[in-house]
Amino acid sequence: MxxxxxxxxxxxxxxxxxxxxxxxxxxxVLVLEHSEKPGKKILISGGGRCNFTNLYASPENYISQNPHxxxxxxxxxxxxxxxxxxxxHKIAYHEKKLGQLFCDGSSKQxxxxxxxxxxxxELKINCKVNSVEKENSFVVKTSLGKFESGSVIIASGGLSIPKMGATAFGYKIAKQFGINIVETKPALVPLLLGKDDLKTFKELSGISTDAIISTGKISFRENILFTHKGLSGPAILQISSYISNSDRINIDLLPENNLDEIKNSKEKQELKTYLKKYFSERFIQVLxxxxxxxxxxxxxNEKEVNKINSTLKNLMLNIPxxxxxxKAEVTAGGVDTDELSSKTMMSKKVEGLFFIGEVTDVTGWLGGYNFQWAWSSAHAAASSI
Ligand SMILES: Cc1cc2nc3c(=O)[nH]c(=O)nc-3n(C[C@H](O)[C@H](O)[C@H](O)COP(=O)(O)OP(=O)(O)OC[C@H]3O[C@@H](n4cnc5c(N)ncnc54)[C@H](O)[C@@H]3O)c2cc1C
Structure with missing residues (x-):
């Protein structure tokens, strides 16, 4: 062996x-990968250009039961x-927006x-891991043989995009060793609308607009995109990590603006025409x-303007x-961080067993934060071995 x-x-x-x-x-080092090639999610990330980190990454950009x-x-x-x-490595990159760094060329770099x-x-691809047992050291039985080590790092990711090779392997290993899992859920994911709202907005499918989306005290300002099933776009993906099914979200369609200037207007122009400075024609039609x-x-009159302001700045939608x-970019929840050392990512219960990356209950915002967690948590684990 x-x-x-x-x-x-x-x-x-x-x-x-x-x-x-x-x-x-x-x-x-031995790396075991069950699919046919390494780094598949990196290849498709950032629309093929890999948003590999964020200039402003800090703990506030991560969601976890233990934010520290x-x-x-x-x-x-x-x-x-x-x-x-x-x-x-002389990889050219640029900041797209909000500190998000992308390759100029491709994710493959x-x-x-x-x-x-x-x-x-040593990298073994197409390798099925059948079991991980701990005796004095770990014995890992695979379709390509039996291997032994004093340290095993679980870096098998979350459940998002099963067709890219995502499995529940990491959670199964955690359970096998008596390590708690924080319930998982899709995050950075497009949202569905209820039947009636979908009827209203479906014809806007493909249209995006600047908005502030909020739930409770959390809010994001970026574009929202109407889809044939509901809502997507960066602001929606961000808020999706904070809500549960049947929550409501609040949409401010006029960030930084309101319609107060028409309160004493003498203009004969119709509201529909006036709104063109904020929205597309199709959008105005639906409104x-x-x-x-x-x-x-x-x-x-003033009361009517206040009502329109309130409608456009406080559009409440149910999210079923x-x-x-x-379709989720990441999986929220995962291996309970109370079970791990924050310095080394090693299990507090099982000496030599580490969990890193998306399999842990640390979920980043959209914008390069998830890769930064992968790099940082990997560094913490591997430098402690
Ligand atoms: C479409 C898309 C675009 C994204 N774009 C970005 C972006 O631009 N920026 C960003 O920060 N984040 C992005 N993300 C999120 C980012 O890809 C993940 O957060 C990151 O890849 C997590 O790294 P990881 O190593 O923990 O998991 P992964 O990268 O998912 O790697 C897990 C690996 O383990 C393998 N594996 C699974 N089960 C087993 C098993 N049983 N045995 C052996 N191997 C196994 C998988 O095949 C995979 O190779 C994107 C995600 C998606 C889906």
């Missing part, structure tokens, strides 16, 4: 980066450390970089058919559900 200093299960973002760091520490858990790892391997690595840096680790009564501006793991 071959023996290694560390066996990493999952050759995605976190697993590959853990291999890089373990190799730098002079360790012998991610602090240590994020502080010890920061976005600037990863940017330095990207620059060392990030996978190639990780493969180059992890050259020296006029469902929410506002369009007439010449001079005919509105979301499009599920098939």
């Amino acid at each position: 071959n023996s290694y200093d560390v066996i990493i299960i999952g050759a995605g973002a976190a697993g590959l980066f853990a291999a890089v760091i373990a190799l730098q520490k002079g360790k012998s 858990f991610c602090k240590s790892a994020l502080a010890r391997y920061t976005q600037h450390d990863f940017i330095e690595l990207v620059e060392k 990030i996978v190639d970089m990780l493969m180059k840096e992890s050259n020296g680790a 006029a058919e469902n929410y506002i009564n369009s007439k010449p501006l001079y005919q509105y 559900g979301n499009e599920g793991y098939e």
Whole structure:
């Protein structure tokens, strides 16, 4: 039976980066991947350009039952450390918006970089892991043989996009060792609308508009996109991580604006025409058919304007559900962070067993934060071995 200093299960973002760091520490490394190639999600990420980190990544951009858990790892391997690595490999990149860094070329450059840096680790693809048992050390039985190590890093990701190779493997291993799981749910996911709202908005499918979306004290300002099933776009994906099925969201369709200027208007222009400075014609049509009564501006009294303001700035919609793991960018919930050391990602119960990346109950916002968690948590685990 071959023996290694560390066996990493999952050759995605976190697993590959853990291999890089373990190799730098002079360790012998085996990486086991059940699909036919490493880094598949990296390849499709960021629309093919991989939003590999965010300039402003900080613990506030992460959701977890324990919001303090991610602090240590994020502080010890920061976005600037990863940017330095990207620059060392001469990968050109740009900030798209809000600190989001994308490759100028393609996501493949990030996978190639990780493969180059992890050259020296043994990578087995198409490898089915049948069991992980702990005796004195760990014995990992696979379709390609039996391997032994004192340290096993679980980097098998979450449940999102099963057709890309996502499995519940990490959660199963956690359960097998008596480690608690925080209930999982799809996150960064398009939302569904109820039957009546869908009837109203379906014809806007494909249209996007700037808005502030909120639930409770959480709010995001970015575009929302109407779809044939409900709502998507960056602001919706962001808020999706904070809501449960049957919650309501509030949409402010006029961020930074209101219609107060028409309160004493003498204009003969119709409201429908006036609203063109804010919305597309199709959008105005839907608003006029469902929410506002369009007439010449001079005919509105103050009370009516206040009512329209309130409709456009406080549109409340019921959210019966979301499009599920098939469409979710990430999985919220996962291995309970109370079970792990925040310094090393090692299980408090099982010496030598580590969980990193998306399988943990740490979920980043949209915008490069999830990859940064993969890099930071991988660094924390692999440098402690
Ligand atoms: C369409 C899409 C676009 C995205 N874009 C971005 C983006 O631009 N920026 C960003 O920050 N985040 C993005 N994300 C999220 C990001 O991809 C994940 O957060 C990140 O990949 C998590 O890294 P990970 O290593 O934990 O898991 P993964 O990258 O999912 O890797 C897990 C690996 O484990 C393997 N595996 C699973 N089960 C087993 C098993 N039983 N045995 C062996 N191997 C197994 C999988 O095949 C996979 O290779 C995107 C996600 C999606 C779906």
